[in-house]
Amino acid sequence: MLNQNFCLDKATGFLNLFGLIKAVKAKKLGEQGCIVFFYVENLESLTYERSLECAKIFRSTFDTLVQTLRTGDLEWRLIPARIIDHDFVLIYPGGTGAETEDLAGHLKTQFYANLEKAGFGGQIYNYYILPYREEGKDPAAFLRLLFLSQINSAQGEEEGEFLRSVKSLIVNLSEHICQSYGLLSQAHNLALSDDISGLPNHRAAESILEEKLNKSLEAQEPFSILFIDGDNLKQYNDLSYQRGNLMIRHLAELLAGQLRRDDFLARWFSGDEFLAVLPGADREEAFRIGERLRSVVETATKHWP
Template identity: 30%
Template structure:
């Protein structure tokens, strides 16, 4: 059966997809109650990426089945696992709902004509408070081990439960990494963005209270780079990447470079450095850009505004704003130069 036809058959299935993050943040005592049961279903033996589309539809069907009952909760844990909890249900009702879910799943497994996909089920009844995710996993593993000792469950099923647990953690870390990249990495240059830069600056200011080590900011803006955007959008992006590479290769290993709010703006944060050496390093970066781009279609230069903490500002915004004003002044007097901020630039 084609995926589209399969989706048409189950088009009324819920699109709600509570995942492992939702499970971690849920009111665990509510979704488990003082007694009840939970069932873990695992669709395994997936052979290719397209199988995920079928698995997703399987999980939607499970959600559709349990949505007709009150106080029954379902979460997708990882890629191939779903847990259904039955807080404070009696055993008769639990068996009834469990049977209905399993029948629906077996039917759908036949419809999708993927014989290699297999369904594994693990059921655990409990009569104790589960107040945290830690309590849940402790109960799960304790009971699996007890059943393993009594030969009531195979080692294959034990491996499946362990795989579910580790896969959930792995997917959580992957999702966190992906979310972090979206939030703090510039998608054009591949370097850290202004959000990451402001967090880094805040950390340095906090550290200054202990180590009394100053730091500096270089606010860099390309001169006349709009000419590359006139060639094409990609040409402009490539020039941004080239600039970030030149800047990174011209600073010290302990220094950090961030792409700032727009266009060809960069901020470089120089740790443990005084004002004089900051100007020397800024001049080195300026010269590197001029020399390394001289054979480009449009040779490029940069203007650099410099501030130093704590003499030029006591907080992140002041330091950035004053470095930006110094940069604007550098552009106003001819571009391609380094200017340190001073109070005369305040207006």
């Protein structure tokens, strides 16, 4: 698993560049759609602090627009991203040019109104729309499309040696970014995974536990945790550590198969200890789930060697 915070922009909660790559790799962009690039024309007037404030205003504007225009699954199809301090990307998988133009126009109008209210008059934000098709299947190709389109928009039809060099650099940079994402993703997964059980480890559990607990507190919903401790691991380890490890993996698979869709299971530090996070489960529901797990494990392990 890849920690969600790793892929999110801290100021807005939108996807960052790594999050965008992850979305492309997960095929969330579909076969075709449109990309909207929002950018500042009078860039020299924006300090870092003002960029940060503008980003937060853009986020609140986007949230309001989604609530206003909510139709079917539109909210879930839109993919917002913040690539750099003052530039935003809105990806509309499956959206036509006309649909995307209407959406972007509404967003820009409301964004300007909110900037004025916050005392940001004079900022010149603009946008342009770019359709995509096969590029969505390859993260590096998609990044090239993203970066080169911004350069072409800024430079118009001018084509010189310098611009060709910049484009070549962007092509190479796209490849390196994707390779870096892959390596960082692997390292992150190794740090949060338990190689014996195949489950997330205690580091991942602590992060998820805090995240789901905070959501439950905000929603004022019940929240439960199960600590699960198996027995007789030593008997398997006395035969061989391979047998002990196999027992832990089988137990993990058995427990995971009995939990609900939104539940979370991790191996807790070592041995045959596990932790289950049960969002939405009150004390009685948690007890029923725990008793079901105990009964299933007891029945299944009678047939284990």
